[in-house]
Amino acid sequence: MMLRGYRGGDARLLSGPWPAGELLGLPVNGRPALVEEAAVEPPRDAAVELCIAPGAAFVRFSELDWTARRARLEIGMQPEAVDAVAMLLKTAVAHGFHVLNLHRLYGWVTPAADPPLAVLGDAGFQREASVPSGNWLGGAAVERQIWGAVRRD
């Protein structure tokens, strides 16, 4: 799986039925049809690095800090591509560490959305914080966690 820069024709990949702002944005089981789809904006400047896995997902590096060499990682997978999430996450981490030359990647994870936490561990992420009431899901405030990966070389 490869990542490339965002193009105008990729717009449909920027929204989907996942919780907003998640490290692993995957479709949520039992999600009411009336809930608005999550979406990210097309890039307007260099403050955000938005990449595309063609036909499958977006990978966004936001809150970039070039002094601390860190970025928040967000991924939004289209429902038909969820089987590729493990490979995509490893590709995203490699892009962050070796193409963008970042030292740290982190993201928000909502356990109530039932993300595949083992995939995060396999890609080098560790749970670093558990914030009570950090997200709103299914009509209630739910715990949200911060997972981080640090480059050691």
Added chain:
Amino acid sequence: MTDPTLTDAAATSAVESTRTDIRRLDPAAAAAHLRAAAEAGRGFLGLDPVTQNDVLLAAELTRMRAQVFRAGDKLLGSVPNPDQPRQAFVAATCADPEPLRILLGFLDTRQRCSSFVAMVPDGAPSAAAFESCGFRQVGVLRDHRYQAGAYQDVVVYHAESGFVASAHSEDPCSA
């Protein structure tokens, strides 16, 4: 029978709290005050006035929809959690808990925040203010900052509004 000395002391404390002079700053003024705060301002709401210029600081504060307040030479700030409207990220530049209590009371009663999160650079004096206000540590972000030639951790604190110690309902915007 109630000791009148204690009653007077409580009343005096309340009056002093009410008189705490907290003023709201616009993004440009907040950036200038952050720069003036020097070391104490590093890591405030994730910003760094040493490595970021005033224009960038003001733009980031605007993008985050941050509210910044000044109490004397101390700065306080809050940013709404975009994914949970009842939660706010908060920051302070000092170890004094009293201005922080006033900010938390304002966010609770005037902006309906029911919980608060603070991300504090490891070893920063402001950690004492959060702990005094009832915050508890819920995690550590590894190597989250870079300062003085080395990566540093950031400690994550959390508090529910009902557990914030002695939060007063005051309006820092009334000045």
